[in-house]
Amino acid sequence: MRAIITDIRAGKAAALAEDGAVHLVDAKNRAVGQEIRIPAKRRRRWKKPLTWAACVAVLCGMATTGVYAAYEPYASVSVVGGTDSVVYTVNRFDQVLGARVSGKEQPPDGKIPRFAHIDKAVEHTVRQEAKEGESVSITVTSRSSGHAERLREHIDDRFRKSGDKRNPPEVRVQPPQDAGNAPGENRQSESAEQA
Structure with a gap:
């Protein structure tokens, strides 16, 4: 040059x-x-592949984090009415991952789809219990007390805004559980109990 x-x-x-x-x-x-x-500087051959490798690593990390947040159980919402109860497992985005029904042979009418927002699932269950004339209690349990309190307020606001005054559900927050007993952490023991 x-x-x-x-x-x-x-x-x-x-x-x-x-x-x-x-x-x-x-x-x-x-x-x-x-x-x-002036002799032209040699380009480092490893610089471009190293940049691409770093970009791929960052993208993989972001994808892994997103999948973890979407599929990892973070909270549970229990809807108890009379002798029946439904426990919804919820991810960090307040979306339903699964439901366990006890006291009934079949799940509630109109199965709640996976990743539906929890307030829709709870509202559906509460309306079904209200048809049967039973009072309903909702308990929110989460790994963090702040998340549980926000979720409780969200569900409580949903029922206040709906205008249904006949039998509003009682919504409570349970203190955060130990790390070993958090929702979804004891999957092996649950599967052993079912067997």
């Missing part, structure tokens, strides 16, 4: 290259205005 010496100071010369970059070179036998050749 060609360059022109523009300044010389203290044994070093500043050379302006064709691409507009200024290079610092030794001033031995050089004069201002002299045209010189």
Whole structure:
């Protein structure tokens, strides 16, 4: 690459290259205005693949985190009415991952689809219990007390806004469970009990 010496100071010369970059070179036998050749820097062959590998690693990490957050049970919402109860397992985004029904042979009418928002699932269950004339109690349990309180307020607001005054459900928050007893953590023991 060609360059022109523009300044010389203290044994070093500043050379302006064709691409507009200024290079610092030794001033031995050089004069201002002299045209010189500067060897082009070799590009590092590992730099581009390393950049791509880092991008792929970041994308994989983000995808893994998203899948973990979507499929990992984080809270449970229990809807108890009379002798029947439904326990919804919920992820961090307050979406239903699964439901366990006790006291009935079959799940509630109109099965709640996976990843439906919890307030729709709870509202469906409460309306079904109200048809049978039973009072309903809702208990929210989460790994974090802040999340449980926000979820309780959200469900409570949903029923207040619906305007159904005949039999509003009681919504409570249970204190956070130990790390070993958090929703979804004891899957092996649950499967052993079912067998």
